[in-house]
Amino acid sequence: MRCVVVGAGAWGLPAAAELAGRGHEVLLLDRHGVAGPLSSSSGPTRLWRLTHPDRPRVRLARRSVEAMERLARAGGSEIVLRRGLLWRDDATLDAVVDALAAEDVPHEVVEPGDVGRFFPGLRPDGRAAVWQADAGPVLAAGSMATQERLLRAAGGRVEIGADVVEVLTTTTGPVVVCADGRRFAGDVVVLAPGPGAAALLATLGVEVALRPSLEQVVHVGGPGDDTDHLPCLFEGPREGEPALYAMPTPGRGYKIGLDRAVRDLGPGDDDRTPDAALTAEILERVRRDLPVLTPVARDAQACSWTTSPDGRFVVDTLPGGVVVACGDSGEGFKFSALMGLVLADLAEGRSPDADVAAFSLARLDGLAPVTTHVLGR
Structure with missing residues (x-):
């Protein structure tokens, strides 16, 4: 399967690495580079925790710790303290x-x-x-470096400087369009573009108040x-x-x-x-x-x-072979290794389990953009 992943951050990079590790043909696109200084994923550390005010995130956080520990073993370096x-x-x-x-x-x-x-x-x-x-x-810089090594070792390609401005769905599969006119076609596109998510989703007719x-x-x-x-x-x-x-x-x-x-x-x-x-x-x-x-x-x-409007992240599939992950509201690294598995499963056509399905786009219908911060919700 041809997979185009948009965004080399805390969710896009693990998704690309996991898909490549499963034998798929993977192209990872990013304007700035892996964990670059302009991205949401730069810096040495992030916070992981089981403490949440809702049960689905407690359960997902537990699964994420297990995924980070597996990543540490695969990469031979410490990821969580x-x-x-x-x-x-x-x-x-x-x-x-x-x-x-x-x-x-x-x-x-x-x-x-x-x-x-x-x-x-x-x-x-x-x-x-x-x-x-x-x-x-979470030793974020080390986590990203490990994921990039795994991606490249599995044959995944990385294209830096790709400014993605549009996603099209066609009869032969989704197509990613860059500002310089380049187009990248795949059987599936995984969108994890950080701050650019709302604009790209709008090109698919999906309005989200991020x-x-x-x-x-x-x-x-x-x-x-x-x-x-x-x-x-x-x-x-x-x-x-x-x-x-x-x-x-x-x-x-x-x-x-x-x-x-x-x-x-x-x-x-x-x-x-x-x-x-x-x-x-x-x-x-x-x-x-x-x-x-x-x-x-x-x-x-x-x-x-x-x-996102309710302060919780979004993970979902869209018609035409598109998977979306956005609005992580500062929680990206806590769930990074797990989301690589989740997004790869969705890209392969698997249905989300109940905990993942709780973070679909449908819950945001009619919600206005957040005007105050919601850390800790």
Whole structure:
């Protein structure tokens, strides 16, 4: 089967590698390259966790950990680290506890004054939390490098500089059209184009209210800080402050992001300059709430996100031999290795299981674009 995969990011690259490994003829297209600086998949780490406020994502996250561990064995390099996660958010705490309990995931509800037992020095703020040990950094750069090696070893081809602007469905199969006029035909097309998803889906007559935006993270810590072994942290929004998410990046510092966009991202916006005011705001949160860290920025990075109207990702098939994966809302790497398997199955014509089917396009009918961030939903 001829497979054209659009997008060499956290979902497109694993799908291409899996399809090539199954013996298919695979062409992977991307404008910027694998995990390039303008992509959504650049950077050394991402957060994986079993902690979610709904059961389907808890189950998918479990399957994803197994897939990442298989990937690590196949590539001979570590992909996931376990550091645990403290989740402190009034809006979702009950749902998180219920979902974890229903799926028999070990966890501990933490009283407001006891949070420092799980995260050293964390300032109590009156909110209870939940601790779950199965969480930590995904070594994202290593994961992408392993997937690319597997793709090339299986005979897959990569075409960099392909600016895909249209997808056509014809009687002989789908065709991908590039801005320079090149066309690539396949028996199936897998669309995982990140911020470009809404525009490409529109060429197929599918309107989805996705919101591309630019997000920023900062690596924090002084030379003497032992950041590598700190747990991960999610703090829900409170009293006008945005949510905060954080994880250790080995050898680089403690990675922290606020759940607020630098700006919405439009076509042709290639500026990835970090926002100094946002960096200062993150350091002030560190100074106030995380005294175990020296409030010094080691580096800052901005990258693109794409958020769906309900804050959950989209995986589906369309008529004419098209598979779509988009709107991963910062969750791409958590499910990266698993989505390679899922998207390859869909490309081969298999029906999705119930957990995957819960993330189809149909649920978004009539929903408006998201205007506030929804990390943690």
